[in-house]
Amino acid sequence: MSLDMHAIPETTDWNTQSIQSLDHFNIQHEKITRCGLEIHNIQVEQLTTLAQLDDLYQHFNIFFPPNIKNAGLIRQLEFFTGRLAAKCALHDLNLQDCVIHQGHQGEPIWPDAVIGSISHVSTQRLCCAIAYAQNHNCADKTFGIDIESKRCQSFFQQNDEIYHVFLSKDEQAALANIGFQKPDLYLLVFSAKESVIKAFYIKYNQIIDFKLINFNGIVGDFIYFRIHPVSSLKNISVTKVHFFDTDNEIITISCI
Known part of the structure; x- marks a missing residue:
């Protein structure tokens, strides 16, 4: 499924003049429903420069922790793709403006009363990530998800x-x-x-x-x-x- 860029939440504070069009970024988004769970699947083609990726981090208001900034391009893209999938999942809970920080063990810090899971995998051509988010008070089961190439x-x-x-x-x-x-x-x-x-x-x-x-x-x-x-x-x-x-x-x- 090709991505409708309007379906992905964006920050309203970002000056879009510095990222003239998202059309040249090949990003795909699909929602998968299994076991009563709605999973957001994001796929991003490998980018060629760190500057391109930095634009996307800022455009979608995704927290960019220092340990990821100091990593290589592939690791930065994996982190971005996972957090974008998580942002889509939070959008279903009307929490798209929340920023997902990183815990001491690298785990995502979800908003209060929310539980969720993220997984990602990358190849030389493509980075894929999946994520879900649920209201903790409404969840009678706990799910973990994983994706592998x-x-x-x-x-x-x-x-x-x-x-x-x-x-x-x-x-x-x-x-x-x-x-x-x-x-x-x-x-x-x-x-x-x-x-x-x-x-x-x-x-x-x-x-x-x-x-x-x-x-x-x-x-x-x-x-x-x-x-x-x-x-x-x-x-x-x-x-x-x-x-x-x-x-x-x-x-x-x-x-x-």
């Missing part, structure tokens, strides 16, 4: 050692008996665990390790995991992660 399948295929980072030996044995192609399956499980980690952090304000999230099976378009007890959380719980793919990406949505 299908091109990463080749990375998993060439680097068997990376499996040990996010999978136990028992999980690797269980996955070996499932009728998925190995790189596709491992990338999918990695993304699903990333989404669980995000949902867990949003709900409990704790970071959980990959190895405490144990693969428990795949049924249809859901992956099931068993979460082991963490600190004061005594009950072992089972969570499920919905997955689907676009032309170039895999998206996972966890629910706790």
Whole structure:
């Protein structure tokens, strides 16, 4: 879906004379509804100069933290794309003028009474990001989201050692008996665990390790995991992660 630039919230304070037209910036926006959750998907073609990106940060009134300013062009574009997706999500809550700051661990600081999640991925040609935002008081479930490029399948295929980072030996044995192609399956499980980690952090304000999230099976378009007890959380719980793919990406949505 091509982007209607009027559908993306802009700051009214920015002097648009310094950015004569947004037409030459290839930005696409799509709203995806899955699991009762509205997810905003933003895609931005790679830019060639930091000055172009700085114009976009200012035009959309997106907070530009010092650690991101000092990073390279790709990291700056990833941050911008993620925050633009988050701004679109806040627009649905009539909070488009809110500025999303950055926490000590790099997490987005949402407005009061709002919870949300952001994920991004980039290739040499394109940066993609997804985000959602909900009123905390109206949310009976906590979601985490993740997006990964299908091109990463080749990375998993060439680097068997990376499996040990996010999978136990028992999980690797269980996955070996499932009728998925190995790189596709491992990338999918990695993304699903990333989404669980995000949902867990949003709900409990704790970071959980990959190895405490144990693969428990795949049924249809859901992956099931068993979460082991963490600190004061005594009950072992089972969570499920919905997955689907676009032309170039895999998206996972966890629910706790």
